[in-house]
Amino acid sequence: MAAQEMQGQQSIHPRDWSWPFWPAVPLYPYGRRRTLRTEVVKDTVWTFDQLQGILYVVVPIRMSVVKLEAGGLLVYAPIAPTRECIRLVQELVDQHGDIKYIILPTISGLEHKVFVGPFARRFPKAQVFVAPNQWSFPLNLPLSWLGLPFRRTHLLPDDSSKTPFASEFDYAMLGPIELGLGRFEEVAFFHKRSRTLLVTDSVLSVPEEPPAIVQLDPYPLLFHAKDNAFDIVEDNRANRRKGWQRISLFAFYFQPSALNVVKMGQSIRDALQAPDRSRKAYFGWFPFKWKEDWKRSFEALRGGGRLFVAPILQTLILNRAPRETLNWADQVASWNFQRIIPCHFDSPIEVNPYQFRQAFAFLKKETSVGEGLTGSGIHPLPEEDFELLRELDEKLNRFRITPPPQEKV
Numbered sequence: 001m002a003a004q005e006m007q008g009q010q011s012i013h014p015r016d017w018s019w020p021f022w023p024a025v026p027l028y029p030y031g032r033r034r035t036l037r038t039e040v041v042k043d044t045v046w047t048f049d050q051l052q053g054i055l056y057v058v059v060p061i062r063m064s065v066v067k068l069e070a071g072g073l074l075v076y077a078p079i080a081p082t083r084e085c086i087r088l089v090q091e092l093v094d095q096h097g098d099i100k101y102i103i104l105p106t107i108s109g110l111e112h113k114v115f116v117g118p119f120a121r122r123f124p125k126a127q128v129f130v131a132p133n134q135w136s137f138p139l140n141l142p143l144s145w146l147g148l149p150f151r152r153t154h155l156l157p158d159d160s161s162k163t164p165f166a167s168e169f170d171y172a173m174l175g176p177i178e179l180g181l182g183r184f185e186e187v188a189f190f191h192k193r194s195r196t197l198l199v200t201d202s203v204l205s206v207p208e209e210p211p212a213i214v215q216l217d218p219y220p221l222l223f224h225a226k227d228n229a230f231d232i233v234e235d236n237r238a239n240r241r242k243g244w245q246r247i248s249l250f251a252f253y254f255q256p257s258a259l260n261v262v263k264m265g266q267s268i269r270d271a272l273q274a275p276d277r278s279r280k281a282y283f284g285w286f287p288f289k290w291k292e293d294w295k296r297s298f299e300a301l302r303g304g305g306r307l308f309v310a311p312i313l314q315t316l317i318l319n320r321a322p323r324e325t326l327n328w329a330d331q332v333a334s335w336n337f338q339r340i341i342p343c344h345f346d347s348p349i350e351v352n353p354y355q356f357r358q359a360f361a362f363l364k365k366e367t368s369v370g371e372g373l374t375g376s377g378i379h380p381l382p383e384e385d386f387e388l389l390r391e392l393d394e395k396l397n398r399f400r401i402t403p404p405p406q407e408k409v
Helices: 083-096 110-122 219-225 237-253 264-273 294-305 311-316 322-333 353-358 383-398
Strands: 036-041 045-054 057-067 073-076 099-104 127-130 153-155 169-178 183-191 196-198 259-261 288-290 339-341
Touching: 045 083, 057 083, 057 196, 057 219, 057 237, 073 083, 099 110, 110 127, 169 322, 183 322, 219 237, 237 294, 237 311, 237 383, 294 383, 311 383, 322 353
Parallel strands: 073 099, 099 127, 127 153, 196 339
Antiparallel strands: 036 045, 045 057, 057 073, 169 183, 183 196, 259 288
């Protein structure tokens, strides 16, 4: 994989990072979004990373661009079309041809859906293909009312051979899975020539070091590297890594077992004595206290970099349709891919179809030796870290907000 491309980054004016529509999905870094482009397969596949998060729990959000054999480009899961992002895309357009197709591969990921309309308007010749069964809350609105171009937007057909890009891509739809208030659906795309699988949220891998896009502004990393409200954290590689690993635990479990939450009264008293009481530092508020062995939880989560399904999908979504999910995983595993590019966390992930299929072993009653250990056969996700998600699942079931989980297959 080529190194991170950062052409002209120093000369870019901050207005090139501006995203004025951030109130539609108010996630950090709000109206100021950097973009990094990486060449994954030479002259064929590129990724574009930006950042998103809450309370400085920041993770990458990723768009993939693939060169078509006949010329032109296909875009999977657009990100915010800032001036910087469009400039980096336009450099590929100038070299390889217009964007011909834009793919929205999810129906539930608002952080992906919100960018499709604005991105498509920057490339008026592109045809937009979206996962079927789209929905919006509280009212189900027409796609054009959600900003997607009326005359250029099409639903992805169930049969991938009926698309204009069928000679180069196959795809498989997971869902729709009924979740009560909404539905979950994801479309995995397989680029045959480069043997690259594109997915949205279904599987991922966690790097040990913080991704490059997260390090452009290390403040969130250093914020979460603190051990208490009184810490002043030096900006160095070790502290950046420490902050990233804790961010990863927050992102997947919300409240991992290695974390104690400081009571509100105490956290306020600590904030009043904190050395940094700036607005950027949340006025000194830091209600977290990590246990000494917190890194064991991260190592179990990372599992040596293996592929896995996020705990929230395991606990609240995919277990509502285990048979359908496993059938979809079997279909995807029938493709001869050698790498996966997810929309979040690490990328690219060099894995084979067998490793992909193993990631869904949590949906099976009986598994072969090692297969039940979520991923490559080692490092199961600790059950104690699922406690908050299990409690949430139980409450959603009790109040009949979501359908109950189905039995494993």
